[in-house]
Amino acid sequence: MVEISEDTLYDCIIVGGGPAGLTAGLYAARAKMNTLLFEKGTIGGQIAITDLVENYPGFPEGISGKELSLRFKEQAERFGLKVVKGEVVKVEKSGREVILHLRNGQILRTKTLIVASGSNPRKLGVPGESEFLNRGVSYCATCDGALFEGSPIAVIGGGDSATQEALFLTRFGSVVYLIHRRDQLRAQKHLQEKVFSNPKIKFIPNNVVEEIKGSDFVERLILKNTKTGDLSELPVEGVFIFIGLEPNTGFLRDILKLDERGYILTDEKMRTNLEGVFAAGDCRSGSTGQVAVAVGEGCIAAMEAEKYIEYNF
Missing domain, CATH: 3.50.50.60 (FAD/NAD(P)-binding domain)
Incomplete structure (x- = not known):
């Protein structure tokens, strides 16, 4: 000491x-x-x-x-x-x-x-984010990814960190949804190529998270389309946030x-x-x-x- x-x-x-x-x-x-x-x-x-x-x-x-x-x-x-x-x-x-x-x-x-x-x-600042911290919401894929073996996972963000962690999480999740507010990712080109060539990653552009919902643990996301304003639900059990x-x-x-x-x-x-x-x-x-x-x-x-x-x- x-x-x-x-x-x-x-x-x-x-x-x-x-x-x-x-x-x-x-x-x-x-x-x-x-x-x-x-x-x-x-x-x-x-x-x-x-x-x-x-x-x-x-x-x-x-x-x-x-x-x-x-x-x-x-x-x-x-x-x-x-x-x-x-x-x-x-x-x-x-x-x-x-x-x-x-x-x-x-x-x-x-x-x-x-x-x-x-x-x-940086936090999303949406309802459910703090309530479900460590009960489905995480900011560290290497720390918590293994907890979601065989489960649907959402990654929020469009930069290098979000794409890198989405790729890592494909080791565990049944599917990894990469949700970004714009229609194109901001990550380096070689990372984008890896993302789009990985069959376990589903890119959801032009959407933001409005709310994280569940009972004891995360069960779904409420998404809002940034172009149309339409709301939709996405069933997931893990939410990994990488927005800066x-x-x-x-x-x-x-x-x-x-x-x-x-x-x-x-x-x-x-x-x-x-x-x-x-x-x-x-x-x-x-x-x-x-x-x-x-x-x-x-x-x-x-x-x-x-x-x-x-x-x-």
């Missing part, structure tokens, strides 16, 4: 254990900076629940998101990164130091802060400049409006949502944090 001290002035504290945060931790620790990384959930973030990562350089056959995340962590820890389970709920500035308040009441001091807090799945992400930046709203969607504004060197505070990965405005880019941003943030300490402490 990693010991943390309220009496220590850390060189760098990182919030978030996804690819950006772990890469920042690798570079900071390798530079002999006394570095802590806080992750409140699963190491790897969104990538950890991705079945197969096919576009990260160095893995021609692809690699599971979970395995890639663990490799990131092991490499960073080998250089001395200390990974801690915990949540930062408030950030303040006191002179040149950054003050972090943890959920457990502890208060820590650091010379630099790198925010790599990532993002969470929202940044985990609520704890920073009073101190950092955010864009209109809540993403952190930075310059090209990952510097925020607050000296000594940097941001990288999916929480940053302009993020591409790609692992390779997040890794690069984490690297830049750590190198800039090292420079900041050199000139200010």
